[in-house]
Amino acid sequence: MNKRISNMLEQKIKLIDKTMTNIDKLQTKYDKKFVDDLNDIGRQIISDFYSSYEPHLYHRKGSLKDVFRVTMSKDHVLTYEFSESFLTASHRVSNEYIYDIAFIKGWHGGAPKSSYQWSPVDSQTLYYRDPPPGNGGPAYVKWGRVAERTESPRDRMVEEMDASIEQNLYEMQKQLDDITDYLKRHL
DSSP: OOHHHHHHHHHHHHHHHHHHHHHHHHHHHHHHHHHHHHHHHHHHHHHHHHHTSOOOSSOOOOGGGGSEEEEEOTTOOEEEEEOGGGOOSOOSSOHHHHIIIIIITOBOSOEETTOSSOOOOTTOOEEEEESOTTSSSOSSOEEEEEOOBOOOHHHHHHHHHHHHHHHHHHHHHHHHHHHHHHHHHHO
16 A cells, blocks of 8 residues: 555545544533532522522421432433432421422411321422421421412422433534544545
């Protein structure tokens, strides 16, 4: 084979090897970025939920920070999931109750007046029980005001996490397109 052709082929092979290394680095960078961005979004939304109401009627355990998980597999499959089984703090009520009323429905505590048993009915209004502990008498012996409610943290997470994934996919695809264009010009 002609030495000149051999040198050209060798340069093209080096360019392809370098490009593949750059693509691997880009994939690793975006794998980390996807996971970090989704974890940041989840933490911020839970923080926003907690700070949207001053919890003067009860003590928060902070367990909603554990309600979601973000993973990236070795095959670059990104997954985010929510579950009451991820909750770690103990409450007077079940993790399922906390997950349903706080994370899914956005309530800041409370219970249905009809009973002390939770039945997940979306239209149900929740009430605080009075008086809170430490007021000199027995705690929680009567119903108080309607509980505070804000946006569902789960709904907000799904919306913002999906938007983040789309934005990162767009940015990653743009960088891959730039690499492809470079290869087309130099091969």
